[in-house]
Amino acid sequence: MAETNSYEEQRRRQMEENKRKLDELRLHKLSAAVRQAAAKPTPAKLLLPRNPRLDAPTRRSGRIASLPEQPDYRPAKAQRNERAELPSPVPAYATDEERAHAVTKAQELKDRLGSDHPAFIKPLSHGYATKTHHMSIPTHFIQYLPVHDEIMVLVDEMNNQFDVLYSCKPDASHRRPMVSRWRGFAAEHKLADGDCLVFQLIERRKFKVYVVRASSYNTNDH
Structure with a gap:
């Protein structure tokens, strides 16, 4: 035990x-x-790999290095920025006197053309002259125009021709036929606010167009 x-x-x-x-x-x-x-030890900070292209020394031709320093004719950055920030020119608008003068001269021209071919005058606003691609036709002139949409021709005073599209469908605001592709004719003839046009229907699908400049008011005796 x-x-x-x-x-x-x-x-x-x-x-x-x-x-x-x-x-x-x-x-x-x-x-x-x-x-x-x-x-x-504390781990070292992660370093990004170096770009060998950036670290490489800049190579310069000995012939170029021997040349004198060339002046820089480029505009300063500040000047370039000032040019870029310049406001666009304000569009010129016709005065009441210039508009009235253009309409009066256009009416006198229409009267001289006679009544063998129907004609109408069209005062231009700034939009019709420089912006819109359409041009409305007065309601009373519709009786002379085609009853279907058709390509029509505008002939200027130098006999240059411009194809436009005539639309029989009334416009939502003007309630009358419209001419499309109008912008090309307006741009080519440098139309301006206050100018007045005379349209003479010389053929079933062809207009002769005369331009009366609002600016002509300043070159005429009153």
Whole structure:
């Protein structure tokens, strides 16, 4: 019985010794891990790869390098910006006197053309002269025009011809036929606000067009 107690006591002391050693070993490993983490260097910042083309020295011909410095005739950046920011010119609008003068001269011209071919006069606003692609025809003149949409010809005083499209369908605002592709004729003849035109129907699908300039008011005696 005494031998049994002695064995148990020895076994218990051996187990305590093993546990003590195991605890010391764990504490040693933990201390080592802490020291290793403290001594670990901070990772360096990530550097972008250098562009060899940018880092390469600029090569310059010896012949060019020996020449004197050439002056720069290009306008300064500030001057170029000022030019770009200049406002567009304000369009010229005719005065009441210039408009009245153009209408009067156009009416006199229409009277001289006679009544063999029907004609009408068309005072121009700024939109008709410079912007719109359409031109309305007075309602009273519809009786002389085709009853279907057709290509018509405008002939100027130099006998240059311009094809336009005549539409029988009334416009939503003007309630009268319209002439499309008008912008080409207006641009070619540099029409301006206040000008007045005389349209003379010389054939079933052909107009002779005369231009009376509003600016002519300043070149005539009043």
